[in-house]
Amino acid sequence: MTYCKRGTEGLIYLEDGTLLHGCGFGSSGVKFGEVVFTTAMNGYPESMTDPSYRGQIMIITHPLVGNYGVPEPQFRNGILQNFESEQIQIEGLVVTEETDPSKWNSSKSLHQWMSEQNIPGVSSVDTRLLVKKVRTLGSMMGVIASGVSVDDPAGYIKARYDEIDFTKFTSPKSPIVHQNDSDQLIVLVDCGVKHGILDELFKAGFTIVRVPCKSTVDEIMNYSPKGIVFGNGPGNPNILKDLVKTFSAVMEYKLPTLGICLGHQVATLAMSGNVRKMKFGHRAINKPVVDLTTNRCYISTHNHGYGVYKEDVPPDTQIWFVNPDDGVVEGLAHKRLPVITTQFHPESRPGPNDNTWIFQKFRKMVIKNEGN
Numbered sequence: 468m469t470y471c472k473r474g475t476e477g478l479i480y481l482e483d484g485t486l487l488h489g490c491g492f493g494s495s496g497v498k499f500g501e502v503v504f505t506t507a508m509n510g511y512p513e514s515m516t517d518p519s520y521r522g523q524i525m526i527i528t529h530p531l532v533g534n535y536g537v538p539e540p541q542f543r544n545g546i547l548q549n550f551e552s553e554q555i556q557i558e559g560l561v562v563t564e565e566t567d568p569s570k571w572n573s574s575k576s577l578h579q580w581m582s583e584q585n586i587p588g589v590s591s592v593d594t595r596l597l598v599k600k601v602r603t604l605g606s607m608m609g610v611i612a613s614g615v616s617v618d619d620p621a622g623y624i625k626a627r628y629d630e631i632d633f634t635k636f637t638s639p640k641s642p643i644v645h646q647n648d649s650d651q652l653i654v655l656v657d658c659g660v661k662h663g664i665l666d667e668l669f670k671a672g673f674t675i676v677r678v679p680c681k682s683t684v685d686e687i688m689n690y691s692p693k694g695i696v697f698g699n700g701p702g703n704p705n706i707l708k709d710l711v712k713t714f715s716a717v718m719e720y721k722l723p724t725l726g727i728c729l730g731h732q733v734a735t736l737a738m739s740g741n742v743r744k745m746k747f748g749h750r751a752i753n754k755p756v757v758d759l760t761t762n763r764c765y766i767s768t769h770n771h772g773y774g775v776y777k778e779d780v781p782p783d784t785q786i787w788f789v790n791p792d793d794g795v796v797e798g799l800a801h802k803r804l805p806v807i808t809t810q811f812h813p814e815s816r817p818g819p820n821d822n823t824w825i826f827q828k829f830r831k832m833v834i835k836n837e838g839n
């Protein structure tokens with residue numbers, strides 16, 4: 468039996484029948500979710516609080532997780548600077564080794580943070596084996612347990628990830644305003660936006676009104692926005708029919724519009740394209756994307772399990788970015804309207820800051836449109 472430094476055991480189960488026993492950490496409990504992996508070597512406070520990971524059990528392939536602990540949350544203009552939302556969003560965490568921190572700004576360990584927020588973790592399991600399974604068979608449902616004994620893990624899988632509308636957990640119930648010095652107001656349709664996106668939009672000079680994911684076009688247009696952002700969010704875009712309708716209705720106003728990740732997928736559906744489930748998705752902070760207008764390659768942050776493929780691109784749009792590894796369409800531009808999208812995360816957090824120019828491009832589109 469493995470020595471468990473927290474004194475508890477844990478397990479991870481995949482729905483193909485794989486069952487690995489290891490050590491428990493974080494809170495005691497059992498959770499189910501879609502099992503996904505990220506190859507990011509750092510940035511776990513940001514990734515774990517990214518609302519797009521809602522409903523998922525995260526495997527981190529980097530073998531040591533927790534080395535630099537968890538900082539105190541820092542807000543500026545109501546926007547978190549060091550987390551992507553106010554709480555941990557993943558259902559559970561699977562790592563090879565969970566460590567105690569050594570860093571000047573660490574306020575608690577990964578173990579303490581997860582214990583406080585009711586998130587179970589499992590360590591001392593072969594994450595490489597798990598990732599090979601997921602890469603070979605595709606993303607699967609699974610069960611994680613920490614500190615409790617579980618006889619029939621499969622019985623804990625209560626629903627399929629692709630059928631759940633997680634935005635009802637991650638979208639705000641009423642509008643939230645981040646007032647800037649300028650009167651350049653944009654509306655952000657918030658299905659669980661990462662604070663890194665808010666921060667970049669705020670730094671670009673916008674006053675941001677975050678409206679619930681289920682807002683109608685009238686509720687959005689009542690703010691007389693200069694531009695619209697459809698942000699990231701959890702789950703399957705194909706079941707978010709109302710959001711897709713809202714995107715189509717907003718397009719009628721011909722305002723500068725930026726879609727990021729879920730926003731890119733919703734834009735694709737609204738413009739009569741297709742979005743498919745990928746085999747195991749892209750979750751990393753070093754994925755290449757090629758800008759087809761300049762032929763330049765950028766290193767970018769990804770977190771998506773659905774994707775747009777070349778044959779699914781909507782009419783009236785051109786491919787802006789493509790992933791050279793597998794050809795997934797990573798960005799679109801409308802041929803006539805000021806609508807641009809990225810599947811990757813230009814705000815990074817965590818990740819390289821190479822792509823924040825996308826927010827400046829959007830700002831230029833807003834200024835140009837104001838002049839018309």
Ligand SMILES: NC(=O)CC[C@H](N)C(=O)O
Nearest residue numbers: 699700702728729772773
């Ligand atoms: N980061 C996101 O917005 C993710 C979009 C969508 N839920 C996906 O997994 O593909």
